[in-house]
Amino acid sequence: MTDRNVAGSNNSDLTEMNRSAIVRILQQKMCSRADIARMTGLTQASVTKITAILIEMGIVSEVGIIKGNGNRRSIGLRLNAEDKLVLGIKFSRQMFTIGVFDISGKPYKVRQTKFELSQDAGAVISKMKKQIHDFLKKYANIVAIGMAVPGPFFREKGRIAVITELPGWHDVNFVSEFSEEFDKPVFIEQDANAGAMAEWWFGDHIRPVTTLAYLLAGEGIGSGIVDNGNLLLGMKGIASEIGHMSIDVNGPKCECGNCGCLELYCSAAQMLKRVRQEAPGLLVDGNDSRAEACEKVFAAARCGNKKALKIVNEMGKYLGYGCINILNAYNPDLIVIGDILSKGGDLLLPEIQKTVRERVVPEIFDNARIEISRLGIDSTLLGAAAIATDKVLRKPSEYLAV
Numbered sequence: 001m002t003d004r005n006v007a008g009s010n011n012s013d014l015t016e017m018n019r020s021a022i023v024r025i026l027q028q029k030m031c032s033r034a035d036i037a038r039m040t041g042l043t044q045a046s047v048t049k050i051t052a053i054l055i056e057m058g059i060v061s062e063v064g065i066i067k068g069n070g071n072r073r074s075i076g077l078r079l080n081a082e083d084k085l086v087l088g089i090k091f092s093r094q095m096f097t098i099g100v101f102d103i104s105g106k107p108y109k110v111r112q113t114k115f116e117l118s119q120d121a122g123a124v125i126s127k128m129k130k131q132i133h134d135f136l137k138k139y140a141n142i143v144a145i146g147m148a149v150p151g152p153f154f155r156e157k158g159r160i161a162v163i164t165e166l167p168g169w170h171d172v173n174f175v176s177e178f179s180e181e182f183d184k185p186v187f188i189e190q191d192a193n194a195g196a197m198a199e200w201w202f203g204d205h206i207r208p209v210t211t212l213a214y215l216l217a218g219e220g221i222g223s224g225i226v227d228n229g230n231l232l233l234g235m236k237g238i239a240s241e242i243g244h245m246s247i248d249v250n251g252p253k254c255e256c257g258n259c260g261c262l263e264l265y266c267s268a269a270q271m272l273k274r275v276r277q278e279a280p281g282l283l284v285d286g287n288d289s290r291a292e293a294c295e296k297v298f299a300a301a302r303c304g305n306k307k308a309l310k311i312v313n314e315m316g317k318y319l320g321y322g323c324i325n326i327l328n329a330y331n332p333d334l335i336v337i338g339d340i341l342s343k344g345g346d347l348l349l350p351e352i353q354k355t356v357r358e359r360v361v362p363e364i365f366d367n368a369r370i371e372i373s374r375l376g377i378d379s380t381l382l383g384a385a386a387i388a389t390d391k392v393l394r395k396p397s398e399y400l401a402v
């Protein structure tokens with residue numbers, strides 16, 4: 001195994017890196033060769049040579065005349081995105097969702113399957129595998145599979161480190177289970193990292209962004225950091241586990257071993273626990289999923305229900321503490337909040353902003369934006385597709401050549 005600290009780059013690696021840089025630009029927008037040269041720092045001659053190969057491989061096409069930089073008219077290039085598909089899979093505590101996407105993030109088909117917390121892990125995995133096989137049979141152009149699992153996820157061991165409420169899943173090796181089953185490459189990431197990649201690749205926000213932080217506020221709390229296009233992973237791939245960062249060292253004990261973890265105060269599960277204790281009348285239908293139940297609480301808060309408003313405001317405050325820790329630890333220019341609690345973003349964001357403004361250095365607050373995800377689709381599911389897309393675009397010759 002190569003020592004990462006001193007790894008070199010062979011000519012073939014450099015060729016692929018340059019191809020990847022161009023493909024990644026074209027994934028965002030149509031460009032002329034001159035635009036690409038300006039953005040990548042490659043010479044015009046190099047861009048001409050590399051794009052000729054990408055066109056020959058069927059990865060890139062010419063699209064006629066476009067207006068380039070400074071209104072100059074030149075031939076446009078586009079990425080052939082629609083004929084290359086990836087499969088995104090979101091595994092969460094009560095359901096799994098499988099979606100087919102093209103590499104521009106456009107969804108083709110999404111299928112959701114619920115399961116009980118008490119159900120045997122092996123049976124659920126068999127069901128997932130069968131559905132994946134069905135999708136691969138139906139969509140022949142799928143080039144890679146991305147999967148998002150609840151964090152923290154130990155990538156080397158392929159297993160989820162702490163999965164609250166699902167102890168039977170603790171020993172499941174996701175990497176071997178799924179990589180050995182399919183003849184397509186399978187890439188697995190923890191859910192918050194996947195969400196961060198979804199925002200990086202497909203998010204509707206002002207570009208350019210240098211460091212993007214994604215705060216997953218769902219069944220649990222997590223965060224993912226993308227710095228200049230690369231996920232911050234740490235030694236074992238569990239960096240930026242904000243959900244298990246303590247906000248009260250004397251607080252209740254968490255399953256991870258720490259005390260007063262953020263996740264114990266402001267996940268969807270915690271919000272509903274508080275509603276059951278303080279305003280049980282808001283949750284009349286016991287069959288609601290957590291997401292559905294949370295939406296009811298938000299709806300009640302919007303109608304002025306005082307108990308609902310109090311709980312929602314406190315959730316906002318705790319999410320604000322999470323943002324403060326993210327800002328101080330990673331100095332992102334953008335924090336995007338996604339997943340279940342983002343459905344109440346209109347109620348939560350003012351409280352989050354207020355809490356953050358009061359507690360961070362003004363220069364940090366003024367230069368960072370905090371937004372609610374506008375992806376319009378489950379960001380973890382799209383993130384699973386983004387993880388696969390990112391890997392595919394890093395090696396275009398291997399995955400995209402016709």
Ligand SMILES: [Zn+2]
Pocket residue numbers: 243244245254255256257258261263
């Ligand atoms: Zn914890």
